[in-house]
Amino acid sequence: MNIPNLSFLILFMVLPTLSFAQIPKGHFLDSDGEIKPFKQEEKEIYHYAVLSELPFENTCPKKNQIDCTEEKLSELINDGLKNKPKYKGRAYVYFTVNENAEIKDVNVTSYPKSNSINNLLEKVTKKLTMRHAQYNGRIVKTRLWTYLVFE
Secondary structure: OOHHHHHHHHHHHHHHHHHOOOOOOOEEEOOOOOEEEOEEOOOOEEEHHHOOEOOOOOOOOHHHHHHHHHHHHHHHHHHHOOOOOOOOEEEEEEEEEOOOOOEEEEEEEEEOOOHHHHHHHHHHHHOOOOOOEEEOOEEEEEEEEEEEEEO
16 A cells, blocks of 8 residues: 555544544533533523532532533433333433523433423423522523433
8 A cells, every 4th residue: 555545544544533523621512402611601591510509409519510410300300200101212301490490491302202202301391390590609590401211
């Protein structure tokens, strides 16, 4: 194999690794598929990773706050299900808690897709009781997300 072909082969193998869609530190992938910063100060929306007080009871240590918070949210939603669904798969739940502690902008995506599980999880999520989220002592809107696994 000659050098130009070898160079092309190496580039062909390395390029996907270099361009792999990494989410930058301090950002998250929202339900609309966009990568957004934890602090969207122009919209006054804060990701739960940077909040000084979460909008629900949470005993997660700061060191493990993101993973632990997602687990707690998943538990809250699971606890709201009256019966275990027959659905087998994963569902991702995104929602906003506004300054009045109201749940807004609920978006549920399931894999494999199921409108019935999406609608059920949306109803359960909207019934959750939230409190004010705080960022540095100020009441703010926050964007939360979690996933649920049904086996």
